[in-house]
Amino acid sequence: MPELVVLGTTALYELRYTLEGDLDGAVRHTDPELIESCRQEIGQLLAESEELLTFHNRVTAPLLTARADRRPADER
Template sequence: MLDGIVDVPGDLLDHGAYHKDFAEHAEDLRGVIWKLERSQTFREPGDTSWEAFRSGDWDRALTLLEADREAVRAEARDNERKGLRVQRVRVVEQPVTPYLQWELNALRMLAEEGFGLRIVKAARCRFLETRGRLPEIVVLGDRVLYEVRYLPDWTPCGARRIDRPDVISAAAAEIAGLYEAGEPLLSFFDREIARLPAPAA
């Protein structure tokens, strides 16, 4: 199902419309938000930590990530109060890209504050990639699925919204299967990432 989502009709949303639509659907949501990340690099202009990483200032990038901890903790508490869980699968190829090394540091903080994050090595998801690499997917409960869209340089530019219940449930089930088979992010990070030298910008 996941690698066939590109062929499922959906509504194109630009960057602003996607975030507005997401907020509206998530406002009173209970249950699970599933997220699948497959690409090994993204661009995140406007994120101060990413900008520091891109400029070659690794120490500042990590300091800026840590500065967001209280906001992350507050979001985790708010989700718990609402009965909402965010469960995220991060596909990893090795050796990790410089971007992924930075992102895994960001995700480590989320995991430490209670977000559900699992690592799946790329070889473990090949059986789902019968037609190409898996897309970047966000599923909000049983309400809506977004195929997140990017420019050729991997700058986010919006999403396609898919409302078909059969597609939403099938995609959520496949992501859940990957999640269950994955390794908790914190153990992967401690073993594979923590001792790496600062990445190249």
């Protein structure tokens, strides 16, 4: 999924990265139909998303706890 920056209804920037993961610029889009379509899709994704803290408590925290429990006592 591309990384996008939306500036209202005026411009949409598609960020570009090198293979190493460094920012390599952006492509500016000004087509109002494209911008509106992306705004709607982003809104839909946000409406269906899960809060970060809820996700962390449900998925990440148990993994971190299990990992810590497996470490030798002298490393805790």
